[in-house]
Amino acid sequence: MKNLTDLEIIDSVKKGNQSDYAIIIDRYKNKAFSLVKRMLKNEMDAEEVLQDCFIKAYDSLDNFRQESKFSTWFYRIVYNTTLTKLSGKKRKIEMEMSSVEDHFDLESDYDFKVSEKKDMAEFINTMVEKLPLKYASVITMFYINDMSCEEISEALNTSIANVKVLLYRSRNALKDIMVKNNFAEELL
Amino acid sequence: MKNLSDEILNKYIDNELDQATLKIVREQLKTSEVDKKRLKALQAADNGLKNMKSYSVSPDFTLALMKRISKKSRAKKEQQIFILSISSIFVIIALAIVGYVMSIIFSAPPSTAGGTAVATRETLNFLKDIIQPVKSFFGNVNLSVIGSVFSLGLLVSIYFVFDLVKHTKNNLSRQH
Numbered sequence: 556m557k558n559l560t561d562l563e564i565i566d567s568v569k570k571g572n573q574s575d576y577a578i579i580i581d582r583y584k585n586k587a588f589s590l591v592k593r594m595l596k597n598e599m600d601a602e603e604v605l606q607d608c609f610i611k612a613y614d615s616l617d618n619f620r621q622e623s624k625f626s627t628w629f630y631r632i633v634y635n636t637t638l639t640k641l642s643g644k645k646r647k648i649e650m651e652m653s654s655v656e657d658h659f660d661l662e663s664d665y666d667f668k669v670s671e672k673k674d675m676a677e678f679i680n681t682m683v684e685k686l687p688l689k690y691a692s693v694i695t696m697f698y699i700n701d702m703s704c705e706e707i708s709e710a711l712n713t714s715i716a717n718v719k720v721l722l723y724r725s726r727n728a729l730k731d732i733m734v735k736n737n738f739a740e741e742l743l
Numbered sequence: 744m745k746n747l748s749d750e751i752l753n754k755y756i757d758n759e760l761d762q763a764t765l766k767i768v769r770e771q772l773k774t775s776e777v778d779k780k781r782l783k784a785l786q787a788a789d790n791g792l793k794n795m796k797s798y799s800v801s802p803d804f805t806l807a808l809m810k811r812i813s814k815k816s817r818a819k820k821e822q823q824i825f826i827l828s829i830s831s832i833f834v835i836i837a838l839a840i841v842g843y844v845m846s847i848i849f850s851a852p853p854s855t856a857g858g859t860a861v862a863t864r865e866t867l868n869f870l871k872d873i874i875q876p877v878k879s880f881f882g883n884v885n886l887s888v889i890g891s892v893f894s895l896g897l898l899v900s901i902y903f904v905f906d907l908v909k910h911t912k913n914n915l916s917r918q919h
Contacts, residue, residue, distance in 0.1 A: 698792045
């Protein structure tokens with residue numbers, strides 16, 4: 556059963572096998588959670604928001620016309636639901652302001668005491684969490700959720716060029732810190 | 744010599760460069776130590792991001808979520824039953840009214856005036872035959888049965904209304 560494709564599972568759920576939806580949940584819960592948590596920058600609400608996302612997707616399964624992959628469609632729901640949650644916390648303004656044109660400076664935020672070159676994974680994680688919302692979303696979708704730039708652009712409702720700009724800028728910011736601190740050797 | 748742009752380096756690690764540009768970039772990387780170092784750092788950043796930590800939800804996440812979904816589906820079904828019961832009650836009432844009006848119409852003596860009186864009488868007789876069972880159905884004894892069914896329907900509807908209000912209140916308090 557677990558080897559079935561997303562579409563086969565969805566067909567089964569639509570036919571009334573509600574319990575099959577658990578397979579979809581298990582398949583996407585951790586990847587989607589990583590996205591929600593990085594967007595909210597707060598673990599407390601992330602699980603609740605993710606539950607709402609899965610319920611929203613379940614209720615809208617009839618509207619899923621299979622024009623895109625289920626994962627892309629689902630991550631769009633996740634992204635938009637999290638944005639709605641953020642807007643409730645008045646953080647949407649911050650997100651809107653951090654458009655592609657805006658610049659950010661990871662170096663000024665970087666706390667050298669937190670990662671003393673020992674735990675590089677922790678260092679990368681800290682850096683990604685410091686990224687503005689859209690950048691962190693793109694990075695998580697690209698690296699954790701294994702989405703292509705085209706799929707990310709669909710999920711975020713933006714152009715592929717914009718996605719690439721966000722992706723490159725995030726990498727470059729990280730690269731600059733690495734060059735400055737000679738971290739590159741340790742990760743290669 | 745001009746350094747390679749960040750965009751070119753990013754496209755290089757994503758294998759998005761065309762053959763001609765790729766050749767130029769490779770040549771440049773052979774000669775420029777600065778670009779080589781920048782590329783190395785960018786690849787390190789890319790590798791680091793590939794090994795980035797993925798967060799995990801709590802172990803009972805799926806179970807709790809499936810419970811929520813099945814509860815929601817049940818509430819939806821109850822709502823459908825409620826709407827169906829209300830609609831049924833209205834249909835029964837409408838049928839009762841139509842039946843009653845028809846019985847009054849066909850209880851009246853048929854008109855004998857006019858040339859088409861025979862045909863009309865025939866039609867009325869035919870209709871009377873059809874209406875008769877309906878009329879007897881809505882007789883004194885059956886009327887009390889219909890009344891009982893109607894009362895029962897009303898009670899069921901009231902139950903569902905209260906249940907719906909209770910659910911809505913619970914949901915609202917949970918959201919806040």
